[in-house]
Amino acid sequence: MGGGARYPYPKAVWSPAGGWWTRPSNWRANTAIAFAGIIGVTYGVWNLSADKEVRVRLFLIDSNPPALSSSLHGCYV
Numbered sequence: 001m002g003g004g005a006r007y008p009y010p011k012a013v014w015s016p017a018g019g020w021w022t023r024p025s026n027w028r029a030n031t032a033i034a035f036a037g038i039i040g041v042t043y044g045v046w047n048l049s050a051d052k053e054v055r056v057r058l059f060l061i062d063s064n065p066p067a068l069s070s071s072l073h074g075c076y077v
Helices: 027-052 068-074
Strands: none
16 A cells, blocks of 8 residues: 655755654654643633633522522523
C-alpha cells in the first residue's frame, strides 16, 4: 500500500510540517506535551467562564402564601 517507493527529495527545502516522510523519534512525548497543554488551557478557560457566568432567575411569589403548592402558580424560573 502507499504511493510507491520513496524517491529522492531536495534536502534544502524547509517545511513547518516536517517535510517528506517525517517520523520524529519523540512523537509520543510531543503528543503528550501538546495534549497536556490543550487540557490546561481548556481547564483555565472553563474555570474563567464558570466564574463569570451569571444566571438570572425571576421569582414572582406571593408575599404571604397560604401553602407552597398554591404559591407556585406565579413562579417563573
